[in-house]
Amino acid sequence: MDTVTHTGAQPPAFWPFGRENPRRDEVLSAALELFTSRGYFNTSVQDIQKAAGVSTGFIYHHFSSKEELARALYHKLIDGLAADIAAIGRDHSTLAGRSRALIGYFLRLAEERPAAMAFILHARHREFMPDEKPICSSAPFAMMLDMVREGTGKGEAREVETVVAATALFGGCIRMIHLFLDGVIEPPLTPMADDVWRCAWEGVRAGDME
């Protein structure tokens, strides 16, 4: 049977930091921490600079602006997320298996990398990166929508609009992570993964209704 967590050969691609330019990554890491705890607008470049142990000049040498720094961080996280979701898509062939693995993956990620998760799910990106398209139409979420569409096409999921099925399937999990990030739910989350997935799946699976 499918396991709830990531089952690929490679470890998750998420947060692939600290390789070639450690000091630059230190800046991104400090920015992530500050952006998620205080918010983008409550974080000055000076705050980031001090937290990362570098100078203002260093930051403006590597990033053309504060906004650009946020964008670099954003794309690094989104790309890692997309890679992991793609891997889950390859490892599983049914919507049931995929959604189960995805929900397990998300809950684990929220627990292990809350700041990264908060920056992806929680932040109002458009407010500080005006030209960025909404995150829900970015690659990771588009891939999830495709999986749902495929599942409906194969008769695995009920005949409802794809958005409805997708939000029904993943909305509970995402909502739960929001509550966790807001401090309303205490960790650990992962023990609840099975229940979260069962509730979601019962709602969308095709078959014996009424």
Added chain:
Amino acid sequence: MDTVTHTGAQPPAFWPFGRENPRRDEVLSAALELFTSRGYFNTSVQDIQKAAGVSTGFIYHHFSSKEELARALYHKLIDGLAADIAAIGRDHSTLAGRSRALIGYFLRLAEERPAAMAFILHARHREFMPDEKPICSSAPFAMMLDMVREGTGKGEAREVETVVAATALFGGCIRMIHLFLDGVIEPPLTPMADDVWRCAWEGVRAGDME
């Protein structure tokens, strides 16, 4: 049978504006529009002042600070929401009926008052109102959690943790509204209310599982 929309005798209490002090309410209304379209930090007091057709002095006479203005707006909206949710709780006695009415109400509200809905669901309140508790633990959401708890107690819903059931039941709807507010889903939303509720309810209702 229950109707999906609000069934109480009174109209929804939400957004009870324009009564005693029209100009003050004009300020709140302009602020709401600007806060949700550009974000709190991208909106200056001057912007609000111009949009509302009043002077800076007027704003600072009625609100002690920009943050205080946001707080007044926030509480006005939360209170209206709480009143409407309480009315739904009175009008329906089962979790099935209540959740159906709530989902219909939320989708309708998102469509008719997108700015208000965005300010409640979308905004990162803690970033600009540091002393406010997280919205998910405020009165409206606490009431919904109570309804779920009661439903589980009466054997209507499956035996899972209350948070899990609550997020499963309302997470899809809330997620959908997020997508709508981000411009990913086109209106109208209300025609999907029945499907949204059915998916959610099938996931949590007690009874014949495998």
Added chain:
DNA sequence: GTCTATACCACGATAGAC
């Protein structure tokens, strides 16, 4: 490439006339 020092501007908030 990386630092320090500083220019410049926008914003929140106030002062004081009416």
Added chain:
DNA sequence: GTCTATCGTGGTATAGAC
């Protein structure tokens, strides 16, 4: 109560030495 004019702070970004 409501207005206009203005102050002070703090933040982004740059200049220029090393």
